Amino acid sequence: MTKCGTVVLAGKPNVGKSTLLNALVGERLSIVSPKPQSTRTPVVGLLTHGDAQFIFTDCPGLLDPRYRLQEVLRQTALRALADAEVIAYLHPLADYPAPSLAAAAGLTATPAGAVVTVYTKADLVAPPRRPALALDSVAVSAQSGEGMSALVRRLERHLPESPFHYPADDVATQPLRFFAAEFVREAAFALLHEELPYSLACEIDEFREGETPTYIRAVVYVERESQKGIVIGQGGRTIKAIGQAARTRFEMLYGRPVYLDLHVKVLPHWRTHDPSIKRLGYAP
Ligand SMILES: Nc1nc2c(ncn2[C@@H]2O[C@H](COP(=O)(O)OP(=O)(O)O)[C@@H](O)[C@H]2O)c(=O)[nH]1
Numbered sequence: 001m002t003k004c005g006t007v008v009l010a011g012k013p014n015v016g017k018s019t020l021l022n023a024l025v026g027e028r029l030s031i032v033s034p035k036p037q038s039t040r041t042p043v044v045g046l047l048t049h050g051d052a053q054f055i056f057t058d059c060p061g062l063l064d065p066r067y068r069l070q071e072v073l074r075q076t077a078l079r080a081l082a083d084a085e086v087i088a089y090l091h092p093l094a095d096y097p098a099p100s101l102a103a104a105a106g107l108t109a110t111p112a113g114a115v116v117t118v119y120t121k122a123d124l125v126a127p128p129r130r131p132a133l134a135l136d137s138v139a140v141s142a143q144s145g146e147g148m149s150a151l152v153r154r155l156e157r158h159l160p161e162s163p164f165h166y167p168a169d170d171v172a173t174q175p176l177r178f179f180a181a182e183f184v185r186e187a188a189f190a191l192l193h194e195e196l197p198y199s200l201a202c203e204i205d206e207f208r209e210g211e212t213p214t215y216i217r218a219v220v221y222v223e224r225e226s227q228k229g230i231v232i233g234q235g236g237r238t239i240k241a242i243g244q245a246a247r248t249r250f251e252m253l254y255g256r257p258v259y260l261d262l263h264v265k266v267l268p269h270w271r272t273h274d275p276s277i278k279r280l281g282y283a284p
């Protein structure tokens, strides 16, 4: 009998959800940044391990929304929590103990799924300073790999009996163009300062396979004309660096050469405009 189910990685921004998803599936799918709130769309990563298949979902961080896009992201995270078979609730070990999930997420109803508390970034706490953990929690470091197999065993206990939903070799469920757009955003988070990466969205216009290199045309949207100039940079320097970083990252996942053609456009105040939020794929 096989087991299969959804495991949602939940927690406040910056606790290491995306890094943990990538470490669990062994592929860099989800974008990682030291800046909080980089994840906007749930990213799914698969791990098939013996008789068990885990459908890991990296969700936007739970936070108090300050503008319309954040409200929409919080709703996405809450829906994922409600639908999860298992919730891995992440909290940094250095900030032990974790408040209850309900308190951290401001939940009014208890989610149906089993909750496993996962203390992250264990490498940042020296062993003599580590707290004794309760039986239902584990400490991991996605960076050093410590605690990862114990975590997988712990989560497996809570998976329901079910046939596999995906072929055992699959790692991702989302289309390649989704990852191409995400990696442009990741490069923007790495190369742009302050609020700018939060004002930026990316849409893939064209993804032409069957020629080498594969041609990808991506449009980078910002909210204001002044931001457009900054994203392009002097003599196009900044947009070129963003394109290079995103292309390198995408080629690692894709395994083939790519020509990434980036264009910058203004979509005025899209983060507070429902039709734009929807069009960019952040709302159902
Ligand atoms: N030292 C250390 N840093 C980590 C670990 N996991 C994540 N981080 C860092 O924490 C920051 C936030 O990680 P991210 O996965 O984007 O967090 P998310 O917002 O919860 O998805 C990034 O700078 C990561 O490199 C870890 O196991 N150890």
Ligand SMILES: [Mg+2]
Pocket (backbone or CB within 6 Å): 017, 018, 019, 031, 032, 038, 039, 058
């Ligand atoms: Mg994230």
